[in-house]
Amino acid sequence: MADRISKEKRSWVMSRVTSKHTKPERLVRSLLHRIGYRFTVNGPKNKNLPGRPDIVLPSRQAVIFVHGCFWHRHTGCKSATTPKSNTSYWLKKFERNIQRDRQTRQALVKLGWQVITIWECELKDLDAVAAHLIAALPRSPQFDLPEEIEDDKLVAETQASYTGKK
Ligand SMILES: [Zn+2]
Numbered sequence: 001m002a003d004r005i006s007k008e009k010r011s012w013v014m015s016r017v018t019s020k021h022t023k024p025e026r027l028v029r030s031l032l033h034r035i036g037y038r039f040t041v042n043g044p045k046n047k048n049l050p051g052r053p054d055i056v057l058p059s060r061q062a063v064i065f066v067h068g069c070f071w072h073r074h075t076g077c078k079s080a081t082t083p084k085s086n087t088s089y090w091l092k093k094f095e096r097n098i099q100r101d102r103q104t105r106q107a108l109v110k111l112g113w114q115v116i117t118i119w120e121c122e123l124k125d126l127d128a129v130a131a132h133l134i135a136a137l138p139r140s141p142q143f144d145l146p147e148e149i150e151d152d153k154l155v156a157e158t159q160a161s162y163t164g165k166k
Pocket residue numbers: 069074077078079119120121122
C-alpha cells in the first residue's frame with residue numbers, strides 16, 4: 001500500500017518536478033516579449049527576491065508570478081477544486097500555499113517591488129492579459145511593437161489547448 005499514491009498526489013509530484021518553466025510561464029514570457037517588455041527569468045533577482053519570482057522586470061521594479069489556479073487557490077475559479085479524498089491534507093496544503101503567497105507579496109512590496117499575478121485560466125484570453133500588463137506597467141509613448149513574435153507556434157498551441165480548438 002505504501003507505494004500506492006493517489007492520482008492527485010502523483011500529479012502534485014509531477015507539478016513539483018516541472019514547476020519551473022512550465023507552459024503557462026513560457027506563454028507569458030512570449031507575450032511579454034511580444035509586447036516589448038524586458039525581463040529576466042534566470043537573473044540574480046529571480047533567485048534572490050522573496051518567493052523567487054518566475055519573471056522579473058528589473059527596470060520596472062516589478063515581478064510577475066504565473067499562478068496555477070488549483071495550487072494557488074484562484075478565488076472563485078472553477079479550477080480551484082478541492083479533492084474529495086484526503087480533504088484535510090489538501091486543505092492544509094492549500095492554506096500553506098495561500099499563506100506563502102501572501103507573505104511573499106508583502107515582503108516584495110516592502111522592498112519596493114510591484115507584484116503582478118497572472119492566473120493560468122486568464123491565459124485563455126491573451127489580449128486581456130496584455131491589456132492588464134500594459135495598464136499595470138505603462139509604456140513610453142514612443143514604444144514600437146516588435147515585428148517578430150518570439151514563439152508563434154507555442155502561442156497557437158497553447159491557445160488551442162485552452163480553448164479546446166485544434
Ligand atoms: Zn483561475
